[in-house]
Amino acid sequence: MKMSNLLGSGKIPEADQNVVSKMPQLVSNNPTMQVPDAAPGIDEVDMSQASNTLEISLHQIDISPFQPRIIFDSNELQCLADSIALGTLIDPITVRQKEDGRYELISGERRYRAHQILGYKNIPAVLKILDDKQSALLSIASNTVRENLTDFELGMSFKKLLDNKYVKSVVELARYVGISRQQIDRCLDFSKLPSNVIKILEIQPNLFGANCAEFLAGYMAKGFENNVTQAVDMIANGATEQKAMFWLKNQCGLPIKRTSAKKKVDLFFKQKHFGDAYIEKNKVIIQCNSDSKPSEILKNIHEYFSEKS
The missing domain is CATH 3.90.1530.10 (Conserved hypothetical protein from pyrococcus furiosus pfu- 392566-001, ParB domain)
Known part of the structure; x- marks a missing residue:
C-alpha cells in the first residue's frame, strides 16, 4: 500500500495483514x-x-x-x-x-x-x-489495501465513515483499515480546510499530502483562512509544499511547532462515545462529537466532581 506524502520519510507501513485476514469476517x-x-x-x-x-x-x-x-x-x-x-x-x-x-x-x-x-x-x-x-467498511478497507490512493481521498473516505457513525472513533477505524491513528488524524485534517480548497482538491486530489494538510489546518484553527487559501493557490500554481508552508508561516507570524501527535483518550457516557480528550500544557482539552452538546457534557462533569467532593 502506498499513500503519498503521508510521512516525512515517505515510507508508509504496509497494512496490518492481521487486519486484512479478518476482512472476510465483514x-x-x-x-x-x-x-x-x-x-x-x-x-x-x-x-x-x-x-x-x-x-x-x-x-x-x-x-x-x-x-x-x-x-x-x-x-x-x-x-x-x-x-x-x-x-x-x-x-x-x-x-x-x-x-x-x-x-x-x-x-x-x-x-x-x-x-x-x-x-x-x-x-x-x-x-x-x-x-x-x-x-461501507469493506469498500474503503479493500481499496485502502489494494489501491494507490491519495491522502485526500483517504481522508474524505474516513470522514464519511465517521459522519455516518459506521465507526465510533478513530481508534476503531484504525483497527478496520490497518492504518495508525496518527496517520488517520493527518488525513482527516483535509476536512478542516476551507470549502474552496476542498473543491480544488476534488479536481486535483494529489495536489498536496497529509503533512501539508496538517500544517494548513493548524493555521485554520488560528483564524487564518484567507492566508491558507493563498498558500494552496501557490501550490496549485506550481510552488512546492515547503515554499507555500514557509510563506504561510512568515505571513501569519505564528510558527507552528511540528510536534508528535497528541495522545487522545476516547470519552464515553452510558456506553456512547461523545468525544476525545487530550492534555495541552496544564489544560485538559475535550473535543466533542458533532452530535454532542458541550453544555450537557460540562454539566455532567460538574455533577460528577460535586458528588466526589
Whole structure:
C-alpha cells in the first residue's frame, strides 16, 4: 500500500495483514446463498466454479458512495480493458443487492469502468450479503489495501465513515483499515480546510499530502483562512509544499511547532462515545462529537466532581 506524502520519510507501513485476514469476517460467505428470482439483470454462470458468482448487467450497478477514488487514469483503464479483452484478467467485481433490486459496487470499479470502455453488457460479479455499515467498511478497507490512493481521498473516505457513525472513533477505524491513528488524524485534517480548497482538491486530489494538510489546518484553527487559501493557490500554481508552508508561516507570524501527535483518550457516557480528550500544557482539552452538546457534557462533569467532593 502506498499513500503519498503521508510521512516525512515517505515510507508508509504496509497494512496490518492481521487486519486484512479478518476482512472476510465483514461479509457473508454463505455458499448456498440464493439470488431472488425477481432480481433483474442476472444470469448465473458455472456454479461449479463459484456458487455465488454471477453475470450482472452493467446498467444494474451503482457505484458505492464510499468509493475512495476520485480520479481514474485513462491510460491505466485502457491497459486494463486490453487485458480483459485478451482474457488475461477475469477476476470478478464484488457487489451487494440493494432494496430496489439494483446492485451496489463494493470493489472493482476500475474493472467495471474497463468493461464500459469495451462496450460489454455484463460483468462477472461476486454477490455478498451486506448491510450498509459492512458495505461501507469493506469498500474503503479493500481499496485502502489494494489501491494507490491519495491522502485526500483517504481522508474524505474516513470522514464519511465517521459522519455516518459506521465507526465510533478513530481508534476503531484504525483497527478496520490497518492504518495508525496518527496517520488517520493527518488525513482527516483535509476536512478542516476551507470549502474552496476542498473543491480544488476534488479536481486535483494529489495536489498536496497529509503533512501539508496538517500544517494548513493548524493555521485554520488560528483564524487564518484567507492566508491558507493563498498558500494552496501557490501550490496549485506550481510552488512546492515547503515554499507555500514557509510563506504561510512568515505571513501569519505564528510558527507552528511540528510536534508528535497528541495522545487522545476516547470519552464515553452510558456506553456512547461523545468525544476525545487530550492534555495541552496544564489544560485538559475535550473535543466533542458533532452530535454532542458541550453544555450537557460540562454539566455532567460538574455533577460528577460535586458528588466526589
